Amino acid sequence: MNDRPITSVSSDPNDLEALTxxxxxxxxxxxxxxxxxxxxxxxxxxxxxxxxxxxxxxxxxxxxxxxxxxxxxxxxWNNPKRNFSPGDLVIVDDTAPRNSWLMGRILKTLPDAKGFV
Structure with missing residues (x-):
């Protein structure tokens, strides 16, 4: 049981053995x-x-x-997320204290060249 690798195992024989x-x-x-x-x-x-x-x-x-x-x-950072779209509910000022957040609804989006908002 203590010999099971906890890091990735390489197929290259010149690499170090996987940590166990x-x-x-x-x-x-x-x-x-x-x-x-x-x-x-x-x-x-x-x-x-x-x-x-x-x-x-x-x-x-x-x-x-x-x-x-x-x-x-x-x-x-590794998994793509859904873009904002019209009708989404957002927080206007995320630095405001809790329970006093101003909420807003997206009316229009302007995507960049890659299609991200």
Whole structure:
């Protein structure tokens, strides 16, 4: 369950693997290659700490760049809306306080070159 991708999965084998909950829970993904022989300098805590910090930084950069934009999709700008048409009811001054909004009815529209009002 924690291996299900939460970002889009690329078909390109050279791309990074998709983010999963395991990346967040374990601060690492599945190993890309099997572990090789260990060297003495790999056993030092300082080096390991730097590696963990590097992996965590990579995760958060990808989280911000790939996952958060999916959660904050702006439907207002992506989906076309209906144009105003004669007979529609509108607010004349939207900066006025509530309960004192002046209402008006559209009598005529003047569309631009693309047909938008």
């Amino acid at each position: 909950p395991n990346h967040l829970l374990q601060i690492k993904g599945k190993p890309v290659m099997p572990p090789g022989p260990f060297r003495k300098e790999d056993l030092y805590c300082k080096r390991k700490w730097k590696q963990v910090q590097y992996i965590a930084d990579l995760f958060w950069k990808r989280w911000i760049r790939e996952y958060l934009p999916l959660m904050q999709e702006r439907n207002k």
